[in-house]
Amino acid sequence: MSNKRNFGFDTRMLHAGHIPDSMVGARAVPIFQTTSYVFNDADQAAQLFELKQYGNIYTRISNPTTASFEERVASLENGTGAVAVASGMAAQFAVFMTLLAPGDEIVASSHLYGGTMTQLVHTLKKLSITVHFVDPSDITSWEKAITPKTRALYGEIIGNPGGTILDLEPLSALAKSHCIPLIVDSTFATPYLCRPLDWGATIVVHSATKFIGGHGTSIGGVVVESGKFDYTRYPTIADPSPSYHGLRFYDTFGHYGFLMKLRCETVRDTGACISPMNSFLLLQGLETLSLRMDRHVANAQAVAEFLAQHPRVTAVRYAGLPDHPHFERAKKYLPQGPGAVFAFNIKPSSGDARAAGKKFIESLQLFSHLANIGDARSLVIHPASTTHQQLSDEELSMGGIGPDTIRLSIGLENREDLLWDLDQALRAV
Amino acid sequence: MGLGSSTACSISLNTSFTPEQRARYQNDDVIQDILRSAKTIAMVGLSADKQKASHFVASYLLYEGYRVIPVTPRNGEILGQTCYPDLKSVPGKIDLVDIFRPSHEVMGLMEDAIAVGAKAVWTQLRILDFDAAEKAIAAGLNVIMDKCVKMEHGRYQGGLHWAGMNTEIITARRAKA
Known part of the structure; x- marks a missing residue:
């Protein structure tokens, strides 16, 4: 009927x-x-x-x-x-x-x-x-x-x-x-x-x-x-x-x-x-949400995979990577991809993690250094000194954040350009 | 603002009914037809308490231009409308019987609605009696169950949308004045 x-x-x-x-x-x-x-x-x-x-x-x-x-x-x-x-x-x-x-x-x-x-x-x-x-x-x-x-x-x-x-x-x-x-x-x-x-x-x-x-x-x-x-x-x-x-x-x-x-x-x-x-x-x-999100997560996956292989990176925490503890759970609840925001840790060259993070962010050309996520453009921030700086060390570690943690929000740019920018900034550290 | 011709959307939220039951007891073509054609609505169980849901619905329907007849053992008037103790005492014809009474009273009310020649019967949210509904359908009445008259009027008239609610109506057609 x-x-x-x-x-x-x-x-x-x-x-x-x-x-x-x-x-x-x-x-x-x-x-x-x-x-x-x-x-x-x-x-x-x-x-x-x-x-x-x-x-x-x-x-x-x-x-x-x-x-x-x-x-x-x-x-x-x-x-x-x-x-x-x-x-x-x-x-x-x-x-x-x-x-x-x-x-x-x-x-x-x-x-x-x-x-x-x-x-x-x-x-x-x-x-x-x-x-x-x-x-x-x-x-x-x-x-x-x-x-x-x-x-x-x-x-x-x-x-x-x-x-x-x-x-x-x-x-x-x-x-x-x-x-x-x-x-x-x-x-x-x-x-x-x-x-x-x-x-x-x-x-x-x-x-x-x-x-x-x-x-x-x-x-x-x-x-x-x-x-x-x-x-x-x-x-x-x-x-x-x-x-x-x-x-x-x-x-x-x-x-x-x-x-x-x-x-x-x-x-x-x-x-x-x-x-x-x-x-x-x-x-x-x-009105363009699904179109943008498909590109956001595809770019994020590519960037996460690239960073996971990079010699200057110690850890990438993106649930789209098989070694993330919630890889399977992400496939269940977020089958099109676990978002486009994730963090990674830089391998400090001289032992000072905070200085390495600073040098990395200041060497990027395409990623915007600001306190936001979810822009069409790619964004970067150092949580320990910005978004999460009101928190104590204990609260930081409870939230999984260290002094060497960098957070990215991956935008809609050409993938190759994002990888190029991250690579040149990591090499500058 | 009204939608004019009926819409072909699946209205599926906030119901415990199966798709087959929705098609039979919550059919949105029937709902729109009742709301468009009814002029006199007998509200069984309309409360004189200003903060009761039934009072909200009656006050809304009066403002929207319907004639509302309170059916309640209470004497006197509610919202300026004369009260009647039962459907059989209501003078003149009734287009819609709107039921605000517990489910176990629905069968008797459906039988009264059939007896007085009402065109449609509607039970408000969580008021259910499938046997009574089938009896009324067999007698040629339109039946809607487990829906609120005010919410459904608001869904098709546009008011529900203004409250940020999900009307589930999707159409590119221009609304009718």
């Missing part, structure tokens, strides 16, 4: 979340650069403020350009919906602020972006939320860290910068057995390489600044939710909300309850909204 079409990933990259409107018919997603929206009448205004009508009030809460970006990401992740915010850091913070209350705990992988580590350790501590860090590869360490106060598990699909792969299937089973959500930062993978919700995760967060935008132009973040989690025992979502006249978000909005609460309370109150212009630029990125 039903001949309804399941449209493919590439089709949804281009079409999901945008229907040409009746008045103008613009084919591209229009940029609604407006703060606010004129109400039809006083009744509609009241209905909107009580969340009884769908619609836009103020761009801090929602915006039509941003809505297209949100629905497109939700579609690509197979999620029930999404909320876009100012940055990846804002996205994960909005998730924590929506789920957690003072006294709650989360269990997190120790292989995380340095900025995430400081948010978890220091900022959440101010809100009386405790984070227990565990070795992400050891499922029993996750299990042991769970207490009756644990409200979520948190990890990055591809660990930064050790290249470890989160074992989504047993981890989501563990979360499920404790009736808590698994939150996955899937920034390094993008929905093209891995869709954590399909493996049982409840919430996915992205720094859309990276491969989703793909061109290093715009900061943005996005939260996607599965719509399958039972929030009945999460008072922050199930209990009457004092800021909405006792509205019970989970009861009233069902599988949209978490995202409605996140948008209409957390983001409304904390204010980290995304600019409509940035939503537009991130949408432009999504």
